[in-house]
Amino acid sequence: QKEVEQNSGPLSVPEGAIASLNCTYSDRGSQSFFWYRQYSGKSPELIMFIYSNGDKEDGRFTAQLNKASQYVSLLIRDSQPSDSATYLCAVNIAGGYNKLIFGAGTRLAVHP
């Protein structure tokens, strides 16, 4: 059974701080990794994806991937109250037709 693990949180950070969200996965053959943001009562919204080891930056967001450790993270710089949401990590399953396995998500709360 392929698994994606996330700390459920809540992760509470003050406004302006860096939020660090972590995700581990079990399928060593996974090649692509996605971060979705989900506001309460809304559907998941894609915010970043990463395929190669290392860092990928997009605005205030940085995704980090370490395939050897089977670990992917999302950093949010200058956190804002509007970033308060659940962040879902999704991992592509090797050999599948772009089949994603989602973690249960980490709830982030940014307080003023």
Place this chain on the structure above:
Amino acid sequence: EAGVAQSPRYKIIEKRQSVAFWCNPISGHATLYWYQQILGQGPKLLIQFQNNGVVDDSQLPKDRFSAERLKGVDSTLKIQPAKLEDSAVYLCASSPGTGGYYEQYFGPGTRLTVT
């Protein structure tokens, strides 16, 4: 560019009744997915279509769930008969292809409550 469309947005039914959900993917997207998201969990794939063919339905409860994608565009997911544990949000997503590097984009979802 219009996003993924779904209807209805909300549905309340009694157990043992039937229900159907509709999805229209992003124009030109060949791959369509149906997910079930139970409160507090991540989305779980139920079925995946490439054009109008099924490529993965390994987690679809086939005794009560069915889905079709006619003409490779719109799709319908049906539950018959519904059980209490089917209460969830049903999400439709689409992507341009089935390779491992295509992003999936979600519709607004249908919140189903089975009483």
